[in-house]
Amino acid sequence: MVGTKRRRDEDDTDEGTPRKLRARITDEAPDELGPLEAQTPSRKGRTQHLAENGTPRSILKKTGLIDGVHGTPKSTRRLVFETPTKSANHETPNGTPTIVRNADRSARRKSNRRILERTLNGAGSDEEATEDEDILAEHILGEEAEDLEQAGEDSTHEVPVPDTPSKRGRGRPKGSGKVGRPRKARSPTPPAELPPHEEYFWQNRPGGTKTSNNTLSAQSLLNHDEYFQAMQSYEDGHALEMHFLQELHGRAYHQWMFELDEGFNICLYGYGSKRVITERFTAHLYRHLLESAPYQGTKKTPKIVVINGYSAGTTMKDVLMTIASAMVPAGLKMPNQPAALLDFLLDHLSTHPSAHPLPVILNSIDSPYLRKSPAPSMLARLAAHPSINLVCTADTLNFPLLWDVGLKTQYKLLFHDATTFATYDAEIDTVETVNDLLGRSGRRVGGRDGVGFVLRSLPEQARGLFRILVMEQMALSLIEGADFEQYDEPTATAKSKKMVPVKNVPESSQGVEYRVLYHKAVEAFVCTSEVSFRTLLKEFHDHQMIESRKDAMGTERLWVPFRQEELEGLAEDLAREAF
Amino acid sequence: MEHQRCYIYEPPETEERAPKRQRTGKFNPQAQLSERLQTYRDIWAQQEERIQDTLEGADSATQDKIVNFISASASSSGETQFAIPTALIVAGPSIASHGPFFERLGRSITDDTNSVYVVLTSGECPNLKTLLKNLIKKVTSRVEDEDEDDVDRPSVSSRYGPKLLNYDLGHVQEWQKKTCAASIVVALQDSEAFDLGLLVDMVDLFHSWLDRLPFVLLFGIATSAESFEERLAGNSLRYLEGEKFDVTQSDEIIEKLFTATVANTDARLRIGPNLCHRMLDRQKDHVQNTQDFCDGLKYAYMSHFYASVPSVFLKDGIAFEDLAADAFEAVRNLPSFRRWVEEKLEDGQAQDVRQLLDSNESLFDQITQHIKSGQQALSNLSHSTHVLAGIREALRMSPSVRLSSIWTRAASGELNGSPLVRETMLSIKKIPSDKLVQLLAAMNELESDYFSIDLVSSQQRLDSLLKDTDAPLRTQHDVRNDSLRTTVVAQKVLLSKHKAALSEQDKAYSDLVTRFHDELDAYFTSSLIDPRTLFLSEILMYDLKSPHTEVFQPKPRFAVERALASPHDYLGCDCCTGVDGNPAALSATQPATAIVYQMYLESGTLINVSDLWSAFNAIAGDGVEENEPKTMALFQRALAELKYLGLVKPSRKKPDHISKIMWKGL
Known part of the structure; x- marks a missing residue:
């Protein structure tokens, strides 16, 4: 409001002193604009107007040509905040005809007229509005880049003005990025000293990373035998230091026992397998318990439950059953469902408290098998019971995210860094994991030869079905491959035939639909009923020759987990009836 | 043993006890x-x-209120009710304390009233059927022996009439006939997490049974009662008759x-x-x-x-x-x-x-x-x-500073002479008598061995002073006297006159306050030491x-990242600090996983494993053809470990590529 008032005063003095032509011209245009806006007070009109006038390049330049000095972006800014009511008093601009003419010629006038026309015709559709907004946004973004150019241009005042923004299409002007700001040469290493969040965006910038199309040859990856053979002869150069680390953690056993005694539970984290530590700690605990009250001098032995969360298929039921076997006398009948069993256990622990809390050693509490929904909360309830002492290890980086505040309180964990650098021998099946990682799980069956071996032992129909599946899959990938041409170009670095890149299939449509395969199989007289079809598939499943998954639509899809070249080889073999 | 899922520990047969014995001779740190x-x-x-x-004391008041509410609703159950008595318990955003609170509440409810108390959480009630089954199980404390999923099989609990399904509230009715509980209190601990439709259905159902079963609902609310009401439709709100309880x-x-x-x-x-x-x-x-x-x-x-x-x-x-x-x-x-x-x-x-x-x-x-x-x-x-906290509270000084922060500052030795104390002492200097009365009363409670000021005599003298006057007495430092003067558009003369006219009582009062102030000041100075x-x-x-x-507050992620990015920090070895005095260079002696991880750090979102392998081979391999399998084995192990730690995942965008999912230092 202060602004408008001031401007009014200015105008008033203008009437009295007609010498101030230049100042007037700049003031003129907005006054003219006022009534127009009054007619269309909608937001749409505003934004259009804003978009038109907010383009610093064209309009500013033209006004700059006319009144030389005042061609700064500020004057256009004012327009935006003009209120329509104010200039109603100034219906007729009081300037002399020359001024009017001059003003008429000004680019601003022209653009204002354009806005008037547009709003009057009702042409200001939403689309246009948004388009203009886009352009405005681009200009705001581009301003930085253009500043450099502009600075140069402004100083000369004679640079020809580019056409109005309405004529320019969508998107940033072609040259603006490169001319205005010389693009930094991309370096293969990230710029140092970026704050973490910036680094994240740097890493995730669109189209940021270019990787080569090189692939690993099938021979270079080791299979289980080769891997173990290679590992047997390997000696770690840091065995001594690793031993020292373990020794260091060993000194804390007594402290941990004290913490357990005080009702806390313990969680060990850090890089390296912590199995060694828990194992030794268990032994230590065992000896300690053996020498203390209820066991000393008797034949009874303390019970310590050890759970290897990392081993495949560990379930809450296993965990609870083992704990129950340690706590509950053998004769008692126990419920079968895990939830009920847990209730029963906790109840039993409360009513029959033992001489000392039962130690439960849990390796890898964050393993995929114990991560899913009921397991963490059940473990938490278990850990919260005073008669249970939980010592667990966690391997993944983000394991604290498994627990919300409530669970964390129940767990009552104390965390200790137990970095060992020991290898995860028991936790990871290296060969398998790498094959999974690279999508080569087919190697599990022993490759093509393995499949051949299995197929030879199966009846004729099975071979037929497998052939159909392989053919279908290849046909599918051919179709899909057409869409993914860019990956088909052989790379310059591909040295041997084996290095030819494989057509890639998007995850969603990988594999053959179950229904389709069944119908094909029936047509080929491989099987007559779904039951026999299933039997055949099961055989393949058991030998891990096929994999299945439900896709996003819920349809089951089957595929042979081989890469393209291996598939081709398979198909050849099958066609030759080599098996 | 390491591949077994769960087992009970058994010590290995040959147990070496020798190393343990050795230690006793040495210095014992655990003296x-x-x-x-x-x-x-x-x-x-x-x-x-x-x-x-x-x-126990913290939320006893609220608990008592809730218990009273329940017993009140139970006593009125004789006449027909039109709405379910409902308590909206605003328990605040700290979910972790909700569980213990409802547990304590349950204990006091079952102790003090003749009613049964059931807590339901959203986790165990995905739908109405399960909710009812859980409810029935908890109310009747019936142990379900059958573990097969005989969800809909009619159970044999009812001897007369048609057999009931196991989610029929008839069970509760039967149980109710036997036990004659005054009310059935159903607490929904985390009402926000319940499905809205489920809540509506439940309220409907409970209402329809209200003539036979005396339900009382308790809703645990973490947000606010208003937002809870907004969630429910008017129809179900009509079935509820609520009262709000705020938990500490x-x-x-x-x-x-x-x-x-x-x-x-x-x-x-x-x-x-x-x-x-x-x-x-x-x-x-x-x-x-x-x-x-x-x-x-x-x-x-x-x-x-x-x-x-x-x-x-x-x-x-x-x-x-x-x-x-x-x-x-x-x-x-x-x-x-x-x-x-x-x-x-x-x-x-x-x-x-x-x-x-x-x-x-x-x-x-x-x-x-x-x-x-x-x-x-x-x-x-x-x-x-x-x-100090008591004085500030009695004088209602702002900003209100919690005792915990006052104590923390005192314990670090910064309170003596701090603005906080000075400000408090100043306001005591200016205290009018009516406030001083309150202050002395409040400070009486604080009197103990550690507090040596003679409050009693001050109190007595104040009483004797106050006997004769109605208006509160003011000290000489009270600014209000001056401000009064200035509003009267008077001259200096008047002002000085006023000062002089400080009445006898006011003078005596001023003396009293000054003494009190000095004593307090001395007390604070002597006791607010730097411990x-x-x-x-x-x-x-x-x-x-x-x-x-x-x-x-562990930083597990940081620990692992540090171990991998600079293994030297943990291993303390001589070999891994860098190559040729360049600490940034990757040395071949580092653990394989650390080498791969550091290369991983430099890559973008997609990593070509083949290229990663050639880079790794260039660093860790020795260039001899025969040793390549060994290097490969190390590489594979490193890759598998990265996967296990959750640093990479398979990518289907390109063959033989993996995608990076963790950024260091986030």
Whole structure:
């Protein structure tokens, strides 16, 4: 409001002193604009107007040509905040005809007229509005880049003005990025000293990373035998230091026992397998318990439950059953469902408290098998019971995210860094994991030869079905491959035939639909009923020759987990009836 | 054993016990551990008792209200009800404390009223059927033996009439006939997490059974009662007849706990300002959880007695004979001992110092004496913070500063002469008599051994002064007199006249207030010491952040990243620090996973494994063809470990590519 008032005063003095032509011209245009806006007070009109006038390049330049000095972006800014009511008093601009003419010629006038026309015709559709907004946004973004150019241009005042923004299409002007700001040469290493969040965006910038199309040859990856053979002869150069680390953690056993005694539970984290530590700690605990009250001098032995969360298929039921076997006398009948069993256990622990809390050693509490929904909360309830002492290890980086505040309180964990650098021998099946990682799980069956071996032992129909599946899959990938041409170009670095890149299939449509395969199989007289079809598939499943998954639509899809070249080889073999 | 899922530990057959025996001959760092732990248990037991009392007392008022509400609704159940009596329990955003609260509430409800209490959580009630089954199971405390999923099989509990499905509220009715419970209290602990449709259906159903079963609903609400009401449609709201109960919020409980434990005048071991600060900040910013606060406190006590040998002197009635020489040596190494001795030397008491260093007996005497006086000083300090907080509260001064923050500042020795104290003292100087009456009354409660000001005489003199006047008396420092004058557009003359006309009573009152003020000032100055300057402050106060932070706020991700990015930090070996004096270069001796990880750090979102392998081979391999499988094996292991740690996942965008999913330093 202060602004408008001031401007009014200015105008008033203008009437009295007609010498101030230049100042007037700049003031003129907005006054003219006022009534127009009054007619269309909608937001749409505003934004259009804003978009038109907010383009610093064209309009500013033209006004700059006319009144030389005042061609700064500020004057256009004012327009935006003009209120329509104010200039109603100034219906007729009081300037002399020359001024009017001059003003008429000004680019601003022209653009204002354009806005008037547009709003009057009702042409200001939403689309246009948004388009203009886009352009405005681009200009705001581009301003930085253009500043450099502009600075140069402004100083000369004679640079020809580019056409109005309405004529320019969508998107940033072609040259603006490169001319205005010389693009930094991309370096293969990230710029140092970026704050973490910036680094994240740097890493995730669109189209940021270019990787080569090189692939690993099938021979270079080791299979289980080769891997173990290679590992047997390997000696770690840091065995001594690793031993020292373990020794260091060993000194804390007594402290941990004290913490357990005080009702806390313990969680060990850090890089390296912590199995060694828990194992030794268990032994230590065992000896300690053996020498203390209820066991000393008797034949009874303390019970310590050890759970290897990392081993495949560990379930809450296993965990609870083992704990129950340690706590509950053998004769008692126990419920079968895990939830009920847990209730029963906790109840039993409360009513029959033992001489000392039962130690439960849990390796890898964050393993995929114990991560899913009921397991963490059940473990938490278990850990919260005073008669249970939980010592667990966690391997993944983000394991604290498994627990919300409530669970964390129940767990009552104390965390200790137990970095060992020991290898995860028991936790990871290296060969398998790498094959999974690279999508080569087919190697599990022993490759093509393995499949051949299995197929030879199966009846004729099975071979037929497998052939159909392989053919279908290849046909599918051919179709899909057409869409993914860019990956088909052989790379310059591909040295041997084996290095030819494989057509890639998007995850969603990988594999053959179950229904389709069944119908094909029936047509080929491989099987007559779904039951026999299933039997055949099961055989393949058991030998891990096929994999299945439900896709996003819920349809089951089957595929042979081989890469393209291996598939081709398979198909050849099958066609030759080599098996 | 390592591939078995679960088993009961059995020691290996050949057990080597020799290494354990060897250790006994060496220096035992755990000297007198059992005594120290015994002391810990004694002291902590006292604190725990205080904690329990505080927790019980904290929400007893709310609980009583809720219990009254339930018994009231139960007594009115004779006439037909049109709506289910409902209690909206606004329990606040700290979800962790909801469970214990509803547990305590349940205990008092079942104790005080003839009703059955059932807690349902959203986790166990995905749909109406399961909700009802759970409800029935919990109400009738019927143990379900059949484990097969005979969900819809009619159970045989009813001998008469048609057999009931196991989610039929008829079961409850039957049970109700037998037990005649006055009401069935159903508490939904986390009402926000329940499916809205489920809530509506449940309310409908309960309402339709209301003529047969006396339901009472309790909704635990973390947000606000308004938003809860907004969620429910008008139809179901009509079936509910609600009352709102506010539960004491966890920050208030924490404040009470703090007052009862840390700032207690009887505490024998105190938690230092830094640690307090940490614990309170953590409460405020992250957890909001009373249990966690208590755990933190407990762990601080544990650490103190476990790790610090001199802490044995805190034992009650300790005798010189009980102590090992180690304890005295430990005391002589304390920084505060050194300071103290140096002061003594400066005073020229070299003889005393010599004796302290040589004779354990004289040191023991000094220690016992100083522990007593130090504890007295700390109690004074604690009490003075109570007094300060009490004064501020009685005068309703703003901003209101919590006792916990006053105490923390006092314990770090910054309160004496601080603006906070000065401001408080100034407002006492200007206090009018009506407020002084209140203040004295409030301070009467604070009177104790640690508070030496003679309040009684002040009180008496004030009473005698107030006998004759109606208007409140003002001191000479009261600015209100002046301001009164200036509003009257009068001259200087009037103003000075007024000053002179300070009545006899006002003068006497001014004297009283000035004396009171001076006494208080002296009290604060004497008691607000910096506790860290005390001799033996290390024993009397635990203020180490080291094990505490790591144990409660671990940085597992940082630890793993550090281990992989700079393995030297953990391994401490000579070989991994870099190549040719360039610490940034990857050396071949680093663990394979560390090498791959550091290459991983430099890559973008997509990683070509083939290229990664050639890079790895260039660093870790020796170029000999025969050794390539070994390098490959290491590479594969490293890759598998990265996958296991959750750093990479398979990518289907390009063949033989993996995608990076973790960024270092986030």
